[in-house]
Amino acid sequence: MGGSIPEADAANTSAEAGHGNRFYNTSLVFGPDGALLGTHRKAHLFDIDIPGKITFRESAVLSPGDQVTLVELPGYGAIAVAICYDVRFPELATIAARRGAFALVYPGAFNLTTGALHWELLGRARALDNQVYVALCSPARVAGAGYTAWGHSLVVDPWAKVVAEAGEGQETVCVELVPETLEEVRRMIPLRMQRRWDIYPDVSKVAP
């Protein structure tokens, strides 16, 4: 996986916009042999408009994806992939985990405000509620860049503990994901057996 990039979808021209191709914010997953194993198109575009403060309209240039993305890694199992703002919408994580993902991977570029407030918390919350590994991967922070990213790529284990975290700069973190840790958490805190499907529906099983 290598973050996310703009993807032009030549097969799907945007009639509404009245011009050319449709573009997505897309993350690609490749196997060690170079085979493309899966893609995720960012489903939640960040649009905000607070007059005089901040205006950001990702949907002005991008189209949203419409899928929860699981990617099967041969020999390992399935991971889920989503992008940046997607992490704020717990349903994607819940559906992916209930469908068998052992890890949720989010490339993302939070800013210095939202990064300080919520980056680590979001990673830990998704791990906690879904009892899975979570990896958040950010660009390094570059002073004076057009967009200053929070950095702090991190990996959270299924106990919701941060087991590895980069600093602000360019850095590689390596973590071994341990299947027994997944099993241990789920045995010790048996959420999966104790949900009350008679009180609330299972978002992974009900059609939207």
Add this chain to the structure above:
Amino acid sequence: MGGSIPEADAANTSAEAGHGNRFYNTSLVFGPDGALLGTHRKAHLFDIDIPGKITFRESAVLSPGDQVTLVELPGYGAIAVAICYDVRFPELATIAARRGAFALVYPGAFNLTTGALHWELLGRARALDNQVYVALCSPARVAGAGYTAWGHSLVVDPWAKVVAEAGEGQETVCVELVPETLEEVRRMIPLRMQRRWDIYPDVSKVAP
């Protein structure tokens, strides 16, 4: 509100158990005038059995509630009430917040292990995802007691910041809940307008 207590439900005898009344783990909410405003019966009973390590079966003596509980506080709005282990099941919080609760209140008695791991994180995660206030209220820690509670009652604001926290001992914390903070968070991070109901269902609107 005053924590939770065993409630005998004389009207609902337990035929299956073959003896007497049914009992619930129940939290009661009273108004300043003493009027009973609402009750929550703990919906998720904590049953765990790891041979040689820990066995705890709340369902051996208690019956589970079957409701998401909102309580209208005259002049203020609605709060949600749930109890202890209920906080680990995000659907209760999600449904309550989407139905209009401005605060989620959980009496709970985590132990020293789960308290250290997850007490504050759960409070912050529920506030973060639902953009509401969250209050977790624990018994004080008493050395040598039959059950040693984590303590650390706390209030989290809709930004997911802990705005007040007790220590381990007996203590009163007071926090003013500010409606403008709710509005500010929801304007700055407009989750509520950007959910993708075409990808996943709304658990607050779909029948179980």
